[in-house]
Amino acid sequence: MSEVKDTAANQERTALTGNEAMAEAMRQIEPDVVAAYPITPQTEIVQIFSTFVSDGLVKTEYVPVESEHSAMSACVGSAASGARSMTATSANGLALMWEILYIASGTRLPIVMPVVNRALSGPINIHCDHSDTMGARDSGWIQLFSENAQEAYDNMFQAVRIAEHPDVLLPAMVTTDGFIISHGMEVVNTLDDRVVRDFVGEYKIPRNLLDVDNPITVGPLALQDFYFEHKVEQAHAMMRAKPVVQEIAEEYEKLTGRKYGYFEEYRLEDADVAVVVLGSTAGTAKVVVDDLRKEGIKAGLLKLRVFRPFPYEELREAVKHVNVIGVMDRSDSFASIGGPVFSELRAAMYDMDQRPLVTNYVYGLGGRDVDLHMIESAFRELLSIQDSGKVEQYVNYLGVRE
Amino acid sequence: MAVNLKSLAKKPVRISSGHRACAGCGFPQVIKMVLGATDADVVTGCATGCMEVTTTVYPYTAxxxxxxxxxxxNSAATISGAEAAYQSLKRQGKIDKDIKFLAWGGDGGTYDIGLQALSxxxxxGHNMVYVCYDNGAYMNTGVQRSSATPKGSHTTTTPAGTVRPGKAEFRKDLTAIMAAHGIPYAAQASVGNLVDLARKAEKAFNVDGPAFLNVFAPCRLGWAIPSDAAQEVSKGAMDSCFWPIYEVEDGAWKVNYKPRNKISMDEWMKPQGRFRHLFQPGMEEVRENIQAEVDKQWEQLLKKEDA
Structure with a gap:
């Protein structure tokens, strides 16, 4: 307890929007290079950070590129040159970066990027869903989801440490729900600049382009004889990231008193029915869980924080006693068997002797509001599945007009 | 001090032999001349294309x-990121060397898909040099047309056929587009005059801010020319005024070579396999049209110099 007290003394209680919190985290990380392009709802991050640059509050070289493709391309060039490099984006901006997302991870460059989640076009829409980040789930980036501005702020620092860890060297994206978190003001406990500086440390990569006395070639052509080995090494790096995520979370908890892990379990321990959610919906769903508990229903929740690397073993362990799980996906994969969280969790449970029943709710696309009643209706359905012992339908669209 | 053949001969060659470019390819000479034009440390990078695939076959590098x-x-964006890293680290006192930055692209990677990143x-205003080696088509993928491909040229996406005599459009004037950015130095050079190329590269490295070089670099495969013809064809491009060499320094245009005996486009095109079909009966009008356009552009260039 005393430790938590001490850590609280170093923090300032303040009110920030999600975007302000992430921009503040970037100021404190003070990357050597930021190359970024504005897009709703990420725009404020770029604007706020630009004011830090204009006011001389950061040493960062700010590159106001002409597209997100060039933002990520410039980050690849700067990160390979030994500079801690960041950008930020949303939706179509992330989609435009797609090609270079794979090059950043394949080149093993620990770039860190806030992604303010927004629905991919078309039709064009500026509001929250997770289709942008989920589309990039196989791009070799570490993916940390945030429930609120505080988590977004905290995830930023941890992302830097995870990405730059010598066992990992992979890029990382930290997500927030567009508008819901990015533009909503909340209480955020911020850290002292010096505390952040000590926590993130110096950017070090094994070799860099500016070491002109030891010239290296980055991004060579690797064909049938070497490409496969590079990719397997990358896959191993992602596996090695898993214990690192936990290690960094524990260190961060000692520093701040705030606990992080692969996921958060909320009243899950003895739950009969539970939902699995990402991001801001967790806050709403926790209220529903509490209400159902008052009725005597053993409802629970699992909020996934780390989607990549996917913590399949820990998830299995956490849900093994649950009778019915409803996985809430804020994106569809158009695969005919549910959204990405559903299919991955379901696959992870395949080898269990006693598997929970599992169904999928695709919800909130394009910022469609998700309210208490909607989540409650999902829970009621989970209860009826529990009674019948049968999942009639894998994919349910929640809150859509029939 | 301006570079010359004697000084170039003393410079260490910063690209090794044994790379896998075709015999008779134009760009290896361009790399040698450009990297030889400065004594400073250089960090470089190139777009996907022949230059990249022939010089960096893992685990080797040239x-x-x-x-x-x-x-x-994204060659220009990537090098702009490297240059930004340098500016940042230098300002922070984490690096003390003077380093120049150099980006490369072929005409496909520069005129077409990379134009936005380059612009x-x-x-x-990054302090970097961008060099386009213009061989007039997507050679690495097997000779497809680009916006640098000359009118009438046979490529695999504008094949000379019974109703279409190769590429229908004239090439884009990229050097003028880059000059219009108001950068301190933009120039057009050629494998046909390597000393001029090295001198321009030296100027490009020495200006404060971005510089652009567009270098005519023959592709023996795509142009269907002998492997010893790069020099001859490059000189012919200058003598026909198809590829004038010139520079734009702080907005002032200077034409570096005005042929005393201008040769016709027919004379220049005829030995090149990519134009062979234009010398079939009935193709006279296409050739006249090409000649008229080249003449017009040459006159316009001379006017820019006088302006």
Missing amino acids: WKVPFIHNAFE GAMER
């Missing part, structure tokens, strides 16, 4: 200077 390849359309990097 580059004796730090090199990065990222993707096809952005030039407009932002």
Whole structure:
């Protein structure tokens, strides 16, 4: 307890929007290079950070590129040159970066990027869903989801440490729900600049382009004889990231008193029915869980924080006693068997002797509001599945007009 | 001091032999001349294309200077990132060397898919040199047309057929587009005059801010020319005024070579396999049209010099 007290003394209680919190985290990380392009709802991050640059509050070289493709391309060039490099984006901006997302991870460059989640076009829409980040789930980036501005702020620092860890060297994206978190003001406990500086440390990569006395070639052509080995090494790096995520979370908890892990379990321990959610919906769903508990229903929740690397073993362990799980996906994969969280969790449970029943709710696309009643209706359905012992339908669209 | 053949001969060659470019390819000479034009440390990188695939076959590299390849359309953005890293680290006192930055692209990676990234990097004013080696088509993927392909040229996406005599459009004037960015130095050079090329590269490295070089670099495969013809064809392009060499320094245009005996486009095109079909009966009008356009552009260039 005393430790938590001490850590609280170093923090300032303040009110920030999600975007302000992430921009503040970037100021404190003070990357050597930021190359970024504005897009709703990420725009404020770029604007706020630009004011830090204009006011001389950061040493960062700010590159106001002409597209997100060039933002990520410039980050690849700067990160390979030994500079801690960041950008930020949303939706179509992330989609435009797609090609270079794979090059950043394949080149093993620990770039860190806030992604303010927004629905991919078309039709064009500026509001929250997770289709942008989920589309990039196989791009070799570490993916940390945030429930609120505080988590977004905290995830930023941890992302830097995870990405730059010598066992990992992979890029990382930290997500927030567009508008819901990015533009909503909340209480955020911020850290002292010096505390952040000590926590993130110096950017070090094994070799860099500016070491002109030891010239290296980055991004060579690797064909049938070497490409496969590079990719397997990358896959191993992602596996090695898993214990690192936990290690960094524990260190961060000692520093701040705030606990992080692969996921958060909320009243899950003895739950009969539970939902699995990402991001801001967790806050709403926790209220529903509490209400159902008052009725005597053993409802629970699992909020996934780390989607990549996917913590399949820990998830299995956490849900093994649950009778019915409803996985809430804020994106569809158009695969005919549910959204990405559903299919991955379901696959992870395949080898269990006693598997929970599992169904999928695709919800909130394009910022469609998700309210208490909607989540409650999902829970009621989970209860009826529990009674019948049968999942009639894998994919349910929640809150859509029939 | 301006570079010359004697001084160039004494410079260490910063690209090794044994790379896998075709015999008779134009760009290896361009790399030698450009990297030889400065004594400073250089960090370089190129777009996807022949230059990249022939010089960096893992686990080998032909580059004796730090090199990065990222993707096809983003050579300028990538090097602008490297230059930004340098500016940042230098300002922080974490690096004390003087380093120059050099980006490469073929005409496909520069005129077409990389134009946006190039324009952005030039407009932002990075202290970098961008060199386009223009061989007039997507050679690495097997000779497809680009916006640098000359009118009438046979390519695999504008094949000379019974109703279409090769590429229908004239090439884009990229050097003028880059000059219009108001950058301190933009120039057109050629494998046909290597000393002029090295001198321009030296100027490009020495200006404060972005510089652009567009270098005529023959492709023996795509142009269907003998492997010893790069010099001859390059000189012919200058003598026909198809590829004038000129420079734009702080907005002032200077034509570096005015042929005393201008040769016809027919004379220049005829030995090149990519134009062979234009010398079939009935193709006279296409050739006249090409000659008229080249003449017009040459006159316009001379006017820019006088302006």
